[in-house]
Structures are given as structure tokens and as C-alpha cells.
Amino acid sequence: MEDKQIHRNIEMGESGEDPTASSRKKDHIDLSFKSQVLKDMQDKRFYYEPMLAKHPATDTVSEITFLGKKMKAPLWVSSMTGGTELANKINTNLAIVCKEYGMGMGLGSCRKLLTDNTYLKDFQMRPIVGEEVPFYANLGIAQIESLIAEGKLGLIEELLKRLEVDGLVVHVNPMQEWLQPEGDRFAMSPIESITRLLDQVSYKIVVKEVGQGMGPESLKALMQLPISAIEFGAMGGTNFSKLELYRGDTMREEIFSNLALVGHTAEDMVGYVNAIHEELGDKVICKEYIISGGVKSFIDGYYLMSKLNARGIYGQASGFLKYAVESIDELRAYTEAQIQGLALAKAYLRVK
Numbered sequence: 603m604e605d606k607q608i609h610r611n612i613e614m615g616e617s618g619e620d621p622t623a624s625s626r627k628k629d630h631i632d633l634s635f636k637s638q639v640l641k642d643m644q645d646k647r648f649y650y651e652p653m654l655a656k657h658p659a660t661d662t663v664s665e666i667t668f669l670g671k672k673m674k675a676p677l678w679v680s681s682m683t684g685g686t687e688l689a690n691k692i693n694t695n696l697a698i699v700c701k702e703y704g705m706g707m708g709l710g711s712c713r714k715l716l717t718d719n720t721y722l723k724d725f726q727m728r729p730i731v732g733e734e735v736p737f738y739a740n741l742g743i744a745q746i747e748s749l750i751a752e753g754k755l756g757l758i759e760e761l762l763k764r765l766e767v768d769g770l771v772v773h774v775n776p777m778q779e780w781l782q783p784e785g786d787r788f789a790m791s792p793i794e795s796i797t798r799l800l801d802q803v804s805y806k807i808v809v810k811e812v813g814q815g816m817g818p819e820s821l822k823a824l825m826q827l828p829i830s831a832i833e834f835g836a837m838g839g840t841n842f843s844k845l846e847l848y849r850g851d852t853m854r855e856e857i858f859s860n861l862a863l864v865g866h867t868a869e870d871m872v873g874y875v876n877a878i879h880e881e882l883g884d885k886v887i888c889k890e891y892i893i894s895g896g897v898k899s900f901i902d903g904y905y906l907m908s909k910l911n912a913r914g915i916y917g918q919a920s921g922f923l924k925y926a927v928e929s930i931d932e933l934r935a936y937t938e939a940q941i942q943g944l945a946l947a948k949a950y951l952r953v954k
């Protein structure tokens with residue numbers, strides 16, 4: 603069959619008829635008035651290049667080796683605790699999509715599992731997520747500090763074995779801890795705790811913030827340590843300092859609310875990381891990044907990954923959570939849309 607005829611048949615159906623044509627045309631007329639885009643809405647971050655690519659396949663958007671494993675999509679489900687009742691459902695749903703779409707997953711805080719197996723099965727997602735993608739446990743820097751002080755780092759090693767994870771994400775959250783009514787106080791700087799941890803263990807370690815990001819000096823110090831990756835946990839999305847203030851009394855909330863507004867966006871942090879790589883060159887040991895915190899969709903993820911001059915993927919917490927608490931079908935649909943969007947962005951958008 604001639605090319606022209608094939609295209610005509612695709613458009614019209616094999617019979618040559620186009621049964622939806624008249625309703626589609628009517629939709630177009632009705633909706634065109636609703637679909638006006640103003641010039642000041644333009645997303646100025648990209649060049650749109652419609653000439654240079656065919657429609658992309660979306661089953662493998664951009665395979666990447668990250669944290670020593672092969673991922674089918676450069677996406678990370680950022681650590682989230684779901685409370686005791688919901689943890690199992692949320693973690694199971696998240697693990698299913700990570701397996702199906704080849705994404706990495708960080709568990710929420712596993713603190714309560716250090717000495718008690720009651721909730722272990724809610725976090726034991728390795729059989730669901732499979733062996734192929736990175737799957738990490740999570741603990742706060744406050745627990746790391748106390749376990750070092752008590753000489754009990756062995757408890758972490760046992761926990762990682764029970765969960766069959768590839769390593770540990772350590773969240774560093776001094777502002778949140780301080781503002782949390784029942785929060786911990788750090789006796790050592792987080793960089794000192796992490797350095798001491800690294801001296802004593804051999805598993806992979808990722809370090810993250812929880813929604814305020816990190817400034818250039820913290821990044822510079824971290825990037826010179828033998829950690830496997832830095833997750834930004836940047837400002838612009840869920841903010842745990844703010845969340846803790848809502849849990850405290852009104853006077854504290856009024857006095858300290860401005861502290862929830864300090865921090866660094868993912869875009870700020872991409873800039874710092876690029877500058878530090880340029881400045882320090884070979885002295886940088888940590889060379890992988892999970893760009894997360896306020897990354898609202900694939901288009902932001904694509905933009906930030908393109909801007910980063912290092913190996914990076916993007917992560918979302920609340921974006922996935924919204925659907926993970928609902929149903930696996932909704933979570934699948936959301937994830938699939940992210941991946942399709944990413945493939946489309948890769949084909950037709952170039953970062954300025």
C-alpha cells in the first residue's frame with residue numbers, strides 16, 4: 603500500500619470513513635474559545651523544536667544507570683512515612699509502580715523498625731519492587747547520631763538486611779527537629795555524624811533534606827564525602843518545618859513561621875552543584891543527584907535534569923502520595939502520564 607493511502611486509512615479507519623469527524627469538529631469549535639493562551643503564560647525555559655523528532659516510544663524513556671542499578675525511567679519516589687494504618691497500602695502501591703516503570707524508591711523513616719519488627723512487613727517491599735531498581739531504607743540524622751554515641755550502628759546493618767535494601771537514605775532536618783514539639787536536638791553537626799558513619803560502615807548512603815534544601819557550603823562539604831548520592835529535598839513543595847509549626851501552639855507558630863520560608867529551591871541547588879563541580883573538579887566524590895522537593899511535574903523534572911551537569915534523576919514525594927493513597931490504578935495512570943510527558947519533552951523541548 604502506498605504511504606499516502608496508509609496515512610489516509612489511519613486517519614479515516616479502514617473503511618475510509620471517519621465516524622468521529624463531525625463531533626470532533628464541533629468540539630473544536632466549542633472548545634477553541636476556552637483554549638486561548640496568553641503570551642505572558644509562555645514557558646520561557648524551553649525552545650520548542652517541532653521539526654526534529656518523530657513521536658517517541660514511551661516504554662523506555664531514558665534508561666539510566668543510577669546508584670549502580672539500571673532504571674527504565676529517571677524517576678525516584680522520595681521517602682514518605684504513611685502512618686501505621688496506611689503504610690502498607692502506600693508502600694505496596696509505590697513499589698508496584700516502581701517495578702512496572704523501572705523507577706527507584708526510598709522508603710519513609712524506618713526508625714521504628716530498628717528494634718521492633720511489628721511493622722516490618724509494611725516496609726518489606728523488595729519482593730514487590732524486584733531486584734532491578736534501587737530500593738533504599740531511611741533514617742534521620744538524629745538516630746544516626748544516637749546510634750554512633752551508643753555504639754549500636756550494627757542495628758542499622760541488621761535493618762538493611764531484613765529489608766533487603768540497597769542502602770540507606772539519611773535525612774538531615776535540623777530545622778524541622780527544632781520546630782517539632784517532640785523533636786530531637788543534635789549534639790554533633792550532621793556532617794560530622796555522616797563522616798563518622800562513613801568511617802564505620804560500607805553500605806551505600808544517600809543524604810537528603812526534607813523540604814528546605816541545602817545551601818552551597820553544606821553541598822560542598824557533602825560532595826567531598828564518599829556518599830553515593832545527594833537527594834535535594836528542596837524548598838518549593840512539602841515543608842516539614844511548616845508542618846511541625848501547625849502541630850505546635852499558636853504563639854510559636856507566629857514567632858517561628860518565617861523559618862519555614864528560608865531554604866533553597868531545586869533550581870538554586872542545581873546551580874550550586876554545577877558551580878561546585880566546576881570549582882572542585884576531581885575533589886568531588888559524590889557524583890549522583892536526586893533532584894527533588896517542589897518538582898511538580900515531568901516538565902520541571904526534565905528542565906532541572908537538563909540543567910544539571912552531572913548524573914541526575916528527579917524525585918517526587920507528595921506528587922506520588924496523592925495517588926498512592928487512592929488506588930493503584932490512579933497511581934499507575936499518574937506515573938504513566940509523567941513518563942509520557944518526559945518522553946515528549948525529550949523529543950521536542952530544548953532547554954535554553
Ligand SMILES: Cc1cc2nc3c(=O)[nH]c(=O)nc-3n(C[C@H](O)[C@H](O)[C@H](O)COP(=O)(O)O)c2cc1C
Pocket residue numbers: 680681682683684709710711740772773810811812813835836838839840841894895896897917918919920921923
Ligand atoms: C507524607 C510525607 C512523609 C514524609 N516522610 C519522610 C520521611 O520519613 N523521611 C524523609 O527523608 N522524608 C520524608 N518526607 C519528605 C519527602 O521525602 C520530600 O523530601 C519532601 O516531601 C519534598 O518533596 P515534595 O515537594 O515532592 O513533596 C515526607 C514527605 C511527605 C509528604
